[in-house]
Amino acid sequence: MTRKLQAVRAAILLAVLGACAGDIDPQWQLDHDRIIAVRATPPHLAAAGDTAQLDLLVGHKGAMTTEQPPDATTVVSPMSLAGAVSGATVTAPSDAQLAAARTELKLADGAPVPLTIGVLSGEFAAVKTVWLGEPGDNPVLAEVMVGGVPPGTELVVPADLDVHLSVTADDSTEIVNWLTSCGTMHDFDLHAAYLHVLPADPQEGELALVLRDATGGVTWQTWPIHAE
Amino acid sequence: MIDKLGRPVRDARVGVEGGDKQVKTDRGGRFKLSAPKGATLVIEHDGLEVGLAVVTGAILDDIVLLDVDETLETIEIHGEAPVDAPGAAVIDRGELQRVPGTGGDIVKALTVMPGVVNLQIPLGYSGVVIRGSSPQDSKVLVDDFEIPVLFHNIGFRAVLPAESIATLEYIPGGFDVSYGRASSGIVELTTRPGDEKRSEQAEISVIDGGLLVQGAFGKKSRYMFGLRRSTIDLVLPSIIPASVDLSLTTVPSYYDEQFRIDTELSDKWKLAISSVGTIDTFELYATKDTDAATKRFYNRTAFARLTGAAKYHDGDWNANVALSAILPQFIFELGLFQRIEVTQPAVTPRVEVIDTRKTYAGLSNVEWKFGAEAQVGREIVDLALPRERREGEPMGAIDPKDVTQTFHGSFWLPDFAQWMSVAANLDPKIRVTAGLRADETVHNEEYALQPRGKLEYKISSTLTARLSSGAFRRPPEFQSETLNKNLDSERSTQNIAGLQYEPREGTRIQASTYYTDRSHLITTQMDGTTANTGRGRTVGAELLATYRGGPWFGWLSYSYSHSTRIDHPGDAERLFTFDQPHSMNAAVSWKSGRWQLGGRFQLYSGLPYTPAKGAVFDNDRNLYIPIYADPNSARAPMHHQLDLRVDYSWKWGPTALTAFVDVQNVYMNDSVVTYFYSYDYTQQAAFKSLPIIPSIGLRGIL
Numbered sequence: 001m002t003r004k005l006q007a008v009r010a011a012i013l014l015a016v017l018g019a020c021a022g023d024i025d026p027q028w029q030l031d032h033d034r035i036i037a038v039r040a041t042p043p044h045l046a047a048a049g050d051t052a053q054l055d056l057l058v059g060h061k062g063a064m065t066t067e068q069p070p071d072a073t074t075v076v077s078p079m080s081l082a083g084a085v086s087g088a089t090v091t092a093p094s095d096a097q098l099a100a101a102r103t104e105l106k107l108a109d110g111a112p113v114p115l116t117i118g119v120l121s122g123e124f125a126a127v128k129t130v131w132l133g134e135p136g137d138n139p140v141l142a143e144v145m146v147g148g149v150p151p152g153t154e155l156v157v158p159a160d161l162d163v164h165l166s167v168t169a170d171d172s173t174e175i176v177n178w179l180t181s182c183g184t185m186h187d188f189d190l191h192a193a194y195l196h197v198l199p200a201d202p203q204e205g206e207l208a209l210v211l212r213d214a215t216g217g218v219t220w221q222t223w224p225i226h227a228e
Numbered sequence: 229m230i231d232k233l234g235r236p237v238r239d240a241r242v243g244v245e246g247g248d249k250q251v252k253t254d255r256g257g258r259f260k261l262s263a264p265k266g267a268t269l270v271i272e273h274d275g276l277e278v279g280l281a282v283v284t285g286a287i288l289d290d291i292v293l294l295d296v297d298e299t300l301e302t303i304e305i306h307g308e309a310p311v312d313a314p315g316a317a318v319i320d321r322g323e324l325q326r327v328p329g330t331g332g333d334i335v336k337a338l339t340v341m342p343g344v345v346n347l348q349i350p351l352g353y354s355g356v357v358i359r360g361s362s363p364q365d366s367k368v369l370v371d372d373f374e375i376p377v378l379f380h381n382i383g384f385r386a387v388l389p390a391e392s393i394a395t396l397e398y399i400p401g402g403f404d405v406s407y408g409r410a411s412s413g414i415v416e417l418t419t420r421p422g423d424e425k426r427s428e429q430a431e432i433s434v435i436d437g438g439l440l441v442q443g444a445f446g447k448k449s450r451y452m453f454g455l456r457r458s459t460i461d462l463v464l465p466s467i468i469p470a471s472v473d474l475s476l477t478t479v480p481s482y483y484d485e486q487f488r489i490d491t492e493l494s495d496k497w498k499l500a501i502s503s504v505g506t507i508d509t510f511e512l513y514a515t516k517d518t519d520a521a522t523k524r525f526y527n528r529t530a531f532a533r534l535t536g537a538a539k540y541h542d543g544d545w546n547a548n549v550a551l552s553a554i555l556p557q558f559i560f561e562l563g564l565f566q567r568i569e570v571t572q573p574a575v576t577p578r579v580e581v582i583d584t585r586k587t588y589a590g591l592s593n594v595e596w597k598f599g600a601e602a603q604v605g606r607e608i609v610d611l612a613l614p615r616e617r618r619e620g621e622p623m624g625a626i627d628p629k630d631v632t633q634t635f636h637g638s639f640w641l642p643d644f645a646q647w648m649s650v651a652a653n654l655d656p657k658i659r660v661t662a663g664l665r666a667d668e669t670v671h672n673e674e675y676a677l678q679p680r681g682k683l684e685y686k687i688s689s690t691l692t693a694r695l696s697s698g699a700f701r702r703p704p705e706f707q708s709e710t711l712n713k714n715l716d717s718e719r720s721t722q723n724i725a726g727l728q729y730e731p732r733e734g735t736r737i738q739a740s741t742y743y744t745d746r747s748h749l750i751t752t753q754m755d756g757t758t759a760n761t762g763r764g765r766t767v768g769a770e771l772l773a774t775y776r777g778g779p780w781f782g783w784l785s786y787s788y789s790h791s792t793r794i795d796h797p798g799d800a801e802r803l804f805t806f807d808q809p810h811s812m813n814a815a816v817s818w819k820s821g822r823w824q825l826g827g828r829f830q831l832y833s834g835l836p837y838t839p840a841k842g843a844v845f846d847n848d849r850n851l852y853i854p855i856y857a858d859p860n861s862a863r864a865p866m867h868h869q870l871d872l873r874v875d876y877s878w879k880w881g882p883t884a885l886t887a888f889v890d891v892q893n894v895y896m897n898d899s900v901v902t903y904f905y906s907y908d909y910t911q912q913a914a915f916k917s918l919p920i921i922p923s924i925g926l927r928g929i930l
Contacts, residue, residue: 023913034908038847120842126845146565171522175850186473186719190522199725216848 001162018115025183028188030181030206033061035121037210038070039218044112045092052090056121057210057220059179064206067221069118076127078104085117090130092182098133103195129216138217142168146223155207155225157183163195167209175212181205182225197227229271229291236565237293239788245280251733257324257789260733262689264593264653280356285394289317290421291655313402313423313682314694314726315740315770320395321420326781326817328826329871331433331923334386334396335379337829338415340813342770342787343400346832348867348901348917354378357806358400358413359744360766360791364618365412365707365718371419371535373501373552373576380482380508381529382460391429391440391487392454394420396443400770402696402724404581405647405663405680406599411702411746419488419502419578421601422450433925435460436482448492458482459898462696467499475518478526480510485532493706498539505532522628531556546582549597563628566613569745574605574641589654593659607710608638611890616707618752620795620859622838625851629824632756635711643703644668649680669703672713676701690731695742696724709750710756716760721745734776739768751795764804765791781826783815803860810866817873824875834864838900845910852908864900867917869893884929892921 025032029076036057040146045052054073069088075081077102084093093101107205116225119126145166146155157163169176178188182205183197197203204226212218229237236257243250253259263269263283271279276293319327319337330336336470337354345357354377355363368378368489370388397416399407407414426443432613438456445451450798461481468474486500507530514523537550553575559565588594607852607868614630616839617623649663661682668675704715720738726740749762768789775782791804791809810833817826839862844854873890900915905912 024911027907032908034910035845035847038845124845126847128847171520177850184471187517187520187523189522190517191516192517212848212850218847 008031026054026185026188028177028179028185030059030065030208031061031202032059033080033122033124034059035119035124035126036065036179036208037212037218037220038119038126039067039138039220040090040117040128040130040216042135042137043216043218044131044134046089046091046133046135048098050092054090054117054119054128056087056119056126057208057222058121058124064224065208068121072120074118075115076118078113080104081113081115084115084132090115090117092132113210124160128131131216136215138219139174139211139213141211141219141221144209144221146207153223155223157195157197157227158223159197159227160187160199161196161201163197164192165195165209166192167211169211174213175210177207177208179210179211180225182227183209201227203227229253229259229273229293231276231293237273237276240271240276240293242269242271244268245270249913258879260730262730267593270844279687281839313399313404314696315343315401315738315742315772316397316399317396317603317738317772317774318397320340321390321393323392323776324396325424325779326819326824326826327783327815328817328828328873328890329815329830329869330828331435331892331925332390334388334390334393334417335384337390337396339826340783340785341398341400342772342785342811342813343789344398344811345808345835346472346811346813346830346867347835348869348899349384356413356415359742359768360789360804360807361493361746361764361804362804365410365702365720366882367407367410367414368505369407369416370417370533371500371552372548372550372578373533373535373554375504375533376531376554378415378486378557379504380458380506381510381527382458382480382482382508385435385482387484388417388486388504389431389438389440389456389484390420391431391438391453392420392450392452392488394418397683400745402680402698403700403723405649405665405678406597408601408645408647408678409643409701409703409705411700411718412744413655413929415804419486419504420452421427421488421490421500422452424450425805428930429927431927432459432923433923435923436464446491450914451492453490454486454903456484466502473515475513475516476510477518478509478511480512481506482506493538496540496542498541499536500537500539501534501566503532503534506530510629513661523564524561526559526561528557530558530561542869544584547585548578548580550578552578565629565631568613569608569611571608572605572641574603576601576603578757586812588652592656593655594652596650597647597663599646600644603641603643603645604639606638607641609635611635611708615752615756616885618750618758620793620802620838621752622840622854622856622859625849625853626810627836627849627851629849633708634797635708639710641705643709644670651682657686661697665701667701667717667719670717672704673709674716676717690729692728694724694726694728696722696726704750706750708738712758712824715750715758716748718750718760719746719748735774738769739769739771741767743767746793749793749795753796761797762793762795764791766791766804773795778876779818779820781817781819783813783828785814786810800858802858805860807836807860809833822877824873824877826873828871828873829868830871831868833866833867835902836860836863838862839903840905840909840912854905854909864902867897867899869917870895878927884930885929888922888925888927890925892923893917894920896920 014058041051073085080100113132135218147163176191178193183201208222210220220225240253241250242259244263267283270282279293303696324337325332343359393416400413403414422442424444429440434457440454442452458481461479484506490500509528511526535552540547555573557571559569578601583596585594612631612634615632646668647665651661653659663677663680677871678699683695685693700720701717703717722744723913724742729737745765745766748760751762770787773784791807794800812831815828839857840854843854871892875888877886900914
């Protein structure tokens, strides 16, 4: 097995190539058409008949992000719960339907059931899992700091200086994304990142913070931002 | 031909015993003469004693002519393995260092061979790709035993420098039964025996620097020691812009070592002990924050191979007895969750006996060969990685938490092989070789017989035709194949027809066509497991013309290849990932006095790739699952480049110095190597070759 571990070498090389790519948008770039995040509120439904609402954070090339409901939704899995989603609303099925879903997914009795939902927004598609049969909420952004102070509703940051950003999160179990259309983001996927607005960068735009926990919870916040 | 001091003997007369024709050695002491195997060569030179040598193969190494008053000493002859498969070629150290654009490196020199897939940068593999198959289908051997990696992680330099090898033998297919465990081709490197004259040599360039010491001790022993270290790592930190989110906690670097000791135990026994080894290490964080364990990459690739080989020669009998041990280690750690550590120590005893008879049962020049090999290894694996990709499968979503494939444990890997072949002249023009190889791989309980045959017909004194056909197997030992005991070897049947034309001394033209049928290819199944459900085939033609005359050295190679496969019954046929229809190399070098000038032009097809059509965003894992078009349904554009090399040599006191400048891609054609995608697969970017790659170096010999 030691012989020629090409796949691993390829991963290293492609990681390096990706890091060197100058012609494609980095993942922290908000000025880009895409679905940035899908949120179900709440992300876990404990009892039959409980409901959750789906909404999206959508990025637009040349414009600010928007929060909007999905254009269309469908159940991807399990197919026995195909009727659990209607528009942007997810409704927890009956206990009997849940039991049938556990059989379909080969889950143990009483185990939470992952309901995978496909969502569409324009030409973009995403999948989101809502957990059925157990309670749970979306995470809360805690101790958000921009430049060492809690952010207000609109951010003003110094140009051509490192602006440190932080939020309370565990990088090993949670997924943090700092995104911006103003300046260059460094360590965008760590709880402690920093923003640097070079003279050649756009001097105004938007800053977004998205936090995903290990159990499917999502939360986000956006701020208008400009450098001076 | 050399004298007792190791100096080339020019104008020595060489002829076959009993024949009329004689040729003279050139200024380098070399000669070329058509003679059957087993024939005796008679060498004459005024002032030197008459020398005798037995033809044991296509190349004879260092025949020493002694002074008339020293005739009681023994003439030393080393026979190398015959290179007589259709399309095969041998390049020695001196020629390798003359090919422009190679920087004197074995890996780059291999790319001038017809049938070797050429790529500006060998992305994602560490071997050699021959005739459009996969890197794992061909073997790279050093002194008859396989090495696990051919080149270093950075710089793409071979793990042993050209200075430490004697010859590079390239067999693209149809190889002898003494070679096995490969379904495509063989690259055999032979380490360099030390010269009788002691010398120390140093070389430094922007990539690496090395030392080589060689000489003799006593009357019957010679040594060669080489050590090399990367230098590129010394400058790398200073050329990375401060704005890049990168911390090189262990700067990428490499070391490699080579040594060889040759000693004559008796008139009949000679012993060679050789070793090659390498260590490549790097550790980096894709951030300035070195506490961010999720952004950590670590890699260490190391191996050391030690081989002891004894050669016996007595009259018609020759025997090679060898024992080789290897200790390879590979460690890769990515972030918090993904890692692999594999250690696979192995010991390989090998015996081969050759009996040659001038006549036997009405046949002439009969050679009977039989051999056996046992490779006993223990694999110790600690694995937590995503499911691996098989040939042609595009990259999936990159999820740093994906550890779908896990294993922790160890197991034995004993493999055994036996082979036998008989070669004989049916008449002076026709030579037939028939052989059989048996391989037993114990971990998957497989026993395989592989018959191989060859027919050689000498049409005229300058033109020889060769036909070769045979069965070949590559055991399931690539990546994690050893973890699945249900896998069989991948198989190939190769049929090759070739012509060799040698109109005059120093000029050779070889042409060959081939058809390779592949079966039992290991592919991924619907449930994520692997099985031998794939089939494939390769058809192609190759041309190689070489010229060695006076100050000139010329090389022209062209290959056409079409390589396709079907992964599962009922699937559509697709291209192999390394299918390269056209590849052409033209090189010329001129050497006179202190100057050596050379140029090389390359033209070759881009490789296939699988375009992405889009992606679905997986919100909870925050990654994009790509949707691809048909595998390998697009191709990167053709690449061409011109390389130039200038060497200048002079003496500085007792030291012979050579400075060289080797510039690759002088007209800066930054063509596409491959494509990659943005994180959400909505944007495609080209990874282009470096526009110009200069290599400057200095070599000193004391």
